[in-house]
Amino acid sequence: MSVRVGILGATGAVGQRFIQLLDGHPTFELAAVTASPSSAGSTYREAAKWRVDTPIPDDVAEMEVVATDPDAIADADVDLLFSSLPSSVAAEVEPPFLEAGYVVSSNSSNDRMAADVPLTIPEINPDHLGLIDVQRDERGWDGALVKNPNCSTITMVPTLAALDEFGLETVHVSTLQAVSGAGYSGVTSMEILDNAIPHIGGEEDKMETESRKLLGSFDGAELALHDADVAASCNRIPTLDGHLENVFAELADDPDPAAVREAMRAFESADLPSSPDPLIKVFGPDEPDRPQPRLDRTYAGGMGIVAGGVEATTNGIQYNCLAHNTIRGAAGASILNGELLVEEGYV
Amino acid sequence: MSVRVGILGATGAVGQRFIQLLDGHPTFELAAVTASPSSAGSTYREAAKWRVDTPIPDDVAEMEVVATDPDAIADADVDLLFSSLPSSVAAEVEPPFLEAGYVVSSNSSNDRMAADVPLTIPEINPDHLGLIDVQRDERGWDGALVKNPNCSTITMVPTLAALDEFGLETVHVSTLQAVSGAGYSGVTSMEILDNAIPHIGGEEDKMETESRKLLGSFDGAELALHDADVAASCNRIPTLDGHLENVFAELADDPDPAAVREAMRAFESADLPSSPDPLIKVFGPDEPDRPQPRLDRTYAGGMGIVAGGVEATTNGIQYNCLAHNTIRGAAGASILNGELLVEEGYV
Amino acid sequence: MSVRVGILGATGAVGQRFIQLLDGHPTFELAAVTASPSSAGSTYREAAKWRVDTPIPDDVAEMEVVATDPDAIADADVDLLFSSLPSSVAAEVEPPFLEAGYVVSSNSSNDRMAADVPLTIPEINPDHLGLIDVQRDERGWDGALVKNPNCSTITMVPTLAALDEFGLETVHVSTLQAVSGAGYSGVTSMEILDNAIPHIGGEEDKMETESRKLLGSFDGAELALHDADVAASCNRIPTLDGHLENVFAELADDPDPAAVREAMRAFESADLPSSPDPLIKVFGPDEPDRPQPRLDRTYAGGMGIVAGGVEATTNGIQYNCLAHNTIRGAAGASILNGELLVEEGYV
Amino acid sequence: MSVRVGILGATGAVGQRFIQLLDGHPTFELAAVTASPSSAGSTYREAAKWRVDTPIPDDVAEMEVVATDPDAIADADVDLLFSSLPSSVAAEVEPPFLEAGYVVSSNSSNDRMAADVPLTIPEINPDHLGLIDVQRDERGWDGALVKNPNCSTITMVPTLAALDEFGLETVHVSTLQAVSGAGYSGVTSMEILDNAIPHIGGEEDKMETESRKLLGSFDGAELALHDADVAASCNRIPTLDGHLENVFAELADDPDPAAVREAMRAFESADLPSSPDPLIKVFGPDEPDRPQPRLDRTYAGGMGIVAGGVEATTNGIQYNCLAHNTIRGAAGASILNGELLVEEGYV
Structure with a gap:
């Protein structure tokens, strides 16, 4: 079975990841790439400043943009769209596609x-569909609009x-985030070389609210947020790809580190x-000393989560986790949601 | 008044910082530099691979090493010694100096x-002397032995x-630590370029125990540790100098961020x-987005603490803090303790 | 004697260096700071995103911008202007000041x-004034317009x-240039982390032509370019400040490395x-292994040139040289030209 | 046809690359891994601190080391050995294998x-076998001993x-070399962050002499070095993998850049x-602006050479070239020589 797909905003950094990940995909066949009007009519090679290492x-x-x-x-006969537009653009551009009947799996934050x-996240809350x-x-x-969370949340x-x-019960999380999360021009070299920046606009709020929605429960009509308190502190560091996060979790029970590791390993995909x-x-x-961004971000082709450093604290545990922010944290997350939409019959 | 001082282990990275900071010091006059027996008899220029940017x-x-x-x-007529030896060496070498009557202000962790x-820390617990x-x-x-804490603690x-x-009541802290904290050869470039390492051996324990001692109370006979729970998660990142830390503090009271900022600003030096x-x-x-390592580590010549990002959480506050790890966090801390020892009449 | 000076384009990266370097200058007193019309009326603190580490x-x-x-x-009563505007802006903005009688020492490339x-460069060709x-x-x-060369040339x-x-006779030079040379936003972190870029637009041509003008001879009426062939290959690398350059020079004579070192050391300031x-x-x-950017860029407060690695080749010599690109290579170069203009009576 | 191979010094950085590259090799089957006596008897997993990203x-x-x-x-029944030992070790260890009849394709510099x-280099001088x-x-x-050149030479x-x-006729070359070329612990982070080092011990001499041997002619009895003059200036920069080089070549003829590009593209593999x-x-x-280390080092799985920036100079041309230093410049180079040895009947 083959599903024809398109990418809205295909020339940017995340758009390039979509194209890389869709190359050789078992069921999705790329049939349309869109960009801003100024690029329309060009070939993709002309329109994109290609910066991926394949x-x-x-x-x-x-392909014509x-x-x-x-x-x-309309002529591309597409069944599913992926979107990686800036959120302000997406807020205007996505609705017409939805009205026109398209199913959109979107990475945009709006x-x-x-x-x-x-x-x-298909492994976490597929029933929220x-x-x-x-x-x-x-x-x-x-149509139908499905979102994947922010890279630091996922x-x-x-x-x-x-x-x-x-x-x-309570989560305190500090992030060490790679520069690619801000897009190709998001962080200048003068800002980040020999430095770290303890603030990423809007990111802390996203981690705090999106986490509670993802872990929340859906009764068929309404979605109740999980009642955990989540506080995040987000930092940009001089790495290219891979977000590393330190988590302190306060728990009602008192599991030992071995039980926590086992629960993580056994969590079903x-x-x-x-x-x-x-x-x-x-x-x-x-x-x-693991996970480390450069050594572990490619686990499962960048689609996996890697954890380590599990230790007990007075009223809970602490540990580290890591994922590839532009694969599992962006383009790959949307593609995976697209696969779920197909599996569940929405496409 | 001039005090003649010496440095034990003067050729290493921290030793070089001692020499830089003592140059032009208002009361301390450097009169002796020691190193391993193989360097004895050389000039300091010959013995040290000087790597400071002045x-x-x-x-x-x-000066002869x-x-x-x-x-x-013995001939140097020194009143006060600074020590920046590896802790295993310091554990053997410091006692003979103490028996011989020297006052030693030591940065070593033993x-x-x-x-x-x-x-x-003179501004925090001078009474512990x-x-x-x-x-x-x-x-x-x-003699007398006084220690300063680890760079991430201070x-x-x-x-x-x-x-x-x-x-x-409770502290969860994540650190983003500079490579200089591990010494000149402590972190290889292959380990840290485009990477971060979520583990520094022994560091988390130091932050958890030293903090409680520093904040503890001394009744003239015994020192009681502060009863806060402290859990630390320590990371090495690709910066040269300056440790940045994200703190989540749970408090009995419920101050707003403005009150917290005011309390920090008003804290007496x-x-x-x-x-x-x-x-x-x-x-x-x-x-x-402040403090940032490269922009803020030189506050007060590297002897200051810089904080920011104060926000309320459900049961406390979160904020960021930063200090220069080889100045306030090492050589400068020992020198400051030396100044306190003089002020209090121990030298 | 005090000279009142102004800075055209005072809020950018080079403008900030001007302000840092003029602070405490023995003869220049900063009396005016200009910026784009949108900043006019603000204080300098409001208008500049200050990013220097002092x-x-x-x-x-x-000061009002x-x-x-x-x-x-007009009211500022200024005798000398420094300019650090983008060259396209400078080409339009400098002439009115010159017509109005101002002496302008400009870092802009137009x-x-x-x-x-x-x-x-005052130490090289003061007679060109x-x-x-x-x-x-x-x-x-x-008025009068004087330029200083590009950072890689100087x-x-x-x-x-x-x-x-x-x-x-012939110069082949390869540069390893710091990101600050491109301005605060000139090089993104995604471009340069774990990377190098073997091209800087226009830079090779500047090195080839400016060098021959600087070394040329002025007979009181016309300036003849030096007849050496200069070919440059320019690279951007992940360093913050300090341009390092590898030079291969073919010479008519056959000096040994010691003679070359001596000629460099003896060159009059x-x-x-x-x-x-x-x-x-x-x-x-x-x-x-010297000069190195981080260790040697601060020689003489960033105003010096540092060389090393002098070796003989078959028909000449090779060596390395280094300077601080935003001090000696930009703001400091203009200030030094300003000092020369005062000394020579043009101000 | 399958050839059983072994690796001398299999646990180090280059040894790990050998293992990565031999995994899935069409003809070579890894049958033996050696290391220092202290590792003998361990499994490879225990003996190696694995740091490759697969x-x-x-x-x-x-496998037992x-x-x-x-x-x-002796029991491993191996036909071909690869060697990636430090040169001082290789100088002692390789001869006994050669006396025992092994064919050794060695990356060591002795x-x-x-x-x-x-x-x-099989594509350049296969007749030198x-x-x-x-x-x-x-x-x-x-047995037989074959060497591949240094990473910067190749x-x-x-x-x-x-x-x-x-x-x-004449070559002036400046290198921008990645830290992996110095081995896992060869360059400390304190040395290279925000820095560059204009010296790599012995490297310039290797480039100058090895190049002339590789381009030399073999008459069946003796090898005559090419008579070009080669002068190299070698620099270490903060990149992980991929050596970038700026070449200035003086030529007897006067080809235009297009002819040079065509000659490079047409050069037979x-x-x-x-x-x-x-x-x-x-x-x-x-x-x-190409080639760039991070974007181009993976061309042809790291076995290709990438060039660009071809321009005319007064008496020749200048251009940039790049290769992956631990693949084409080390382990991959030895494997390719092994393939040539099989093809030519020496194995």
């Missing part, structure tokens, strides 16, 4: 916390989901083409 | 948690001291030559 | 190769001047407040 | 310039070979499993 797939290089507009892609928009029915009722769309949430059996197995790779106490 | 002071360059032995420095050794009497009673030394403790008026004023420089909510 | 001087912080326009600074504009008479004749200006030219006694002495610090064969 | 192949992980001694590998040892007969005559070995020599048709096609990828004038 070559542009030959067929994509010669079209405007980000339902009319412009509407992630909307009550009728599923914010989904049920919100699509609510969404269609309320908005009158034929790095941590699978480990929190694994901990939830011990009664997750999804049966989808891009899901890793296991979902969470866990380093034991004999390798306390 | 030149070797001319008089020090031609002697062995790290009380006999070898004996920091010993019940009769003052672990001191009273332990010297206990120490002399117990050990029969004519970055955070002044801010915790300022918070203590609100009832400090010491009246010593190397003490900064104010001790803690605090950035407000209009500059949420 | 604080804004207090008096400058509260005015538009970059002769009328706007007009550097114009036949009637002195391109000057004589072009000012030609310039006034031709352009009808009451790093190399003093060493070439020292070699010229051996008959300089200028008797101006900001000139270093010696102009060129030369490392000998016992320290073949 | 996992240890499962079968290698459980043996001592680096002909007796210790004996590279010996008159009877082929220094080979004829020196093996001379070697066997002179040394009485049943990056440049294929482009020089392509230029030789224009009459190569070898018909061996690990040879890239084309050998040299050349960027044109529309992409003057």
Whole structure:
């Protein structure tokens, strides 16, 4: 079975990752690439300043870029769209596609916390897709909008989901985030060489709210946020890819580190083409200096979560987790949601 | 008044910082530099691979290096010794100097948690010097041994001291530490370029125990540790100097961020030559991306503490703090303790 | 004697260096700071995103920023202007100041190769200031325009001047340039982390042409370029400040490395407040790994040239040289030219 | 056809690359791994601190490490050995294997310039293998010793070979070398962060002499060095992998840049499993900022050479070239020589 897909905003940094990851995908066939009007009519090779370390797939290089507009892609006969637009652009551009009946798996941050928009990680909360029915009722769309969380959120949430059996109460998390998370021009070299920046605009709030939605429960009509308190402190450091996070979790129960490692290792993955197995790779106490961004961000092709450094604290545990921020944390997350949408019959 | 001082282990990275900081010191006059026996007899210029970005002071360059032995420095007529030896070496070498009657202000980590050794930050717990009497009673030394804390501890403790008026209960701290903290050869470039390492051997334990000793109370005979729970997660990142730390503090009271900033700003410094004023420089909510290692590590010549990013959490506050790890966190800390020892009449 | 000076374009990266370097200058008193019209009326503190690692001087912080326009600074009673504008802006903005009678010492690249504009390094070609008479004749200006060369050129030219006694014929130079040379936002972190870029737009041409003008001879009416062939290959690397350059020079004579080192060391400096002495610090064969950007860029407060690694080749010599690109290579170069203009009576 | 191979010194940084590259090799089957006596008897997983970003192949992980001694590998039935030992160790350890009849393809620098040892790049000088007969005559070995050049040499020599048709006379080359070339612990982070080092011990001499041997001609009995003058200036910069080099070549003829690019593109590769096609990828004038280490080091799996920036100079040309220093410049180079030895019937 082949599904024809398109990418909205295909020339940017995340757009390039989409193209890299879709090359050779077992079911998705790339059939449309959109960009701003000024690029429409160019080939993809001309329109994109390609900066990924594998070559542009030959067929994509010669594909014509079209405007980000339902009319412009009408002929492409596409069943599923991925979106990696800046959130302000996405907020204007996504609705017309949804009205036109497209299913959109979006990495853009707009509407992630909307009550009728599923914010989904397939291994964590696939049942939240049920919100699509609510969404269609309320908005009158034929299409469907599904979001994946922010890169820093997605790095941590699978480990929190694994901990939830011990009664997750409070989370304090510090992040060491790679520069690629800010886009190709987001962080200048003068800002970050021999330095670290203890602030990323809006990021702390995203981690605090998105986590509670992802771990929340859906009763078929409404979604209740998880009641854990989450406080985040976000830092940019001079690494290229891979977000590393230090988590302090206060728990109702008192599991020892071995039980925590076992719960993480045993946490079930999804049966989808891009899901890793296991979902969470866990380093034991004999390798306390892992995970590390450069050595571990490529686990499972960048789609896995890697944890380690699990230790007991007075009223909970502390540990480290890591994921590849532009694969599992962005383009790969949207593709995985696309796979879930196919699996669940929405495409 | 001039005090003649010596440096035990003067050729290493911290030793070079001692020499840089003592150059032009208002009261301390460098009169002896020691190193391993193989360097004894060389000039300092020959013995040290000088790597500080200011030149070797001319008089020090031609000074003769002697062995790290009380006999070898007997002629130097020194009143106060600074020590920056590896802890395993210091554990063997410091006692003979103490028996010989020297006052030693040491940066080495051995004996920091010993019940009769003052672990001191002059602006925080100068009264702990009273332990010297206990120490002399117990050990029969004519001299006196005073320690300063680890670089990651000293970055955070002044801010915790300022918070203590609100009832400090629990501390979760994540560190982003510079490579210089591991010494000149401690971190290889292959380990740290495009990477971060979420583990520094022994560091987390030092932060957890030393903090409670520094904030503890001394009744003239015994020192009681502060009863706050402290859990630390320590990371090495690709910066040269300056440790940045994210603190989550749970408090008995519920101060707002403005009150916390005010408490930090108002925290009293010491009246010593190397003490900064104010001790803690605090950035407000209009500059949420400060402090940053490269921009703020030189505050007060590297002797100050810089804080920012103060925000409320559900049951406390979170904020960031920073200090220069090889100045305030090592050589400068020992020199400041030396100034306190002079002020209090121990030298 | 005090000279009142102004800075055109005072809020950018080079503008901030001007302010840092003028703080405490023995003769120059900062009396006016200009920026784009949108900043006019703000205080300097409000208008500049200060990114230098020393604080804004207090008096400058509260100075009112005015538009970059002769009328706007008329009340400031300024005798000398420094300019660090982007070259396209400078090309439009500098002429009105020159017509209004101001003497302008400019770091901007426009007009550097114009036949009637002195391109000057005070220690190398102070006599080229004589072009000012030609310039006034031709352009009808009451003021005077003097340029300093590009940062990569100025790093190399003093060493070439020292070699010229051996008959300089051909120069092949490779540069390892710091990111600050491209301005605060010129190089993104995604471009340069774990990378190097073997191209800097226009830079190779600047090194090839400016060098020949600087080393050229002025007969009182016309300036003849030096006839050496210069070919440059320019690279950006992940360092913050300090350009390192590898030079291969083919010479008519056949000096040994010791003679070359001696010629560099003996090259005369200028008797101006900001000139270093010696102009060129030369490392000998016992320290073949110097100069290094981080260790040597601060020689003489960043105003010196540092050389090393001198070795013989078949028909000449090879060596390395280094200078601080935003001090000696930009703001400091303009200030030094300003000092020369005062000394020579043009101000 | 399968060839059983072994690795001498398999646990170090280059040894790990050998194992990574041999995993899935079409003809070579890894049958023995050696290390220092202290590791003998351990599994490879225990003995190696694995630092490559792909996992240890499962079968290698459980392989028993043996001592680096002909007796210790006698049972492994190996036909070809790869060596990546430090040169001082290799100088002692390689001869016994050669006496015992093994064919050794070695990356170690000892004996590279010996008159009877082929220094080979299969695409450049495969005929130099004829020196093996001379070697066997002179040394009485049943085995055969073949060397590959230094990583900085191999990056440049294929482009020089392509230029030789224009009459190569003089080469000035500046290198920007990655830290991995110095081994896992060769460059400390304190040395290289925000820095560059204009000296790598012995490297300049290797580039100057090895290049002339590789480009030399073999008449069946003796090898004559190429008579070009080569002068190199070697720099270490803060990149992980990939050596970038700026070349200035003086030529007898006067080709234009297009002709030079064409000669490089047309230069014939070898018909061996690990040879890239084309050998040299050349960027044109529309992409003057390539090659770049991070973007181009993976061309052809790290086995290719990438060039660009070709421009005319007064008496020749200048250009940039790049190769992956631990793949094409070390382990991959030895494997390719092994493939040539099999092809030519020496194994």
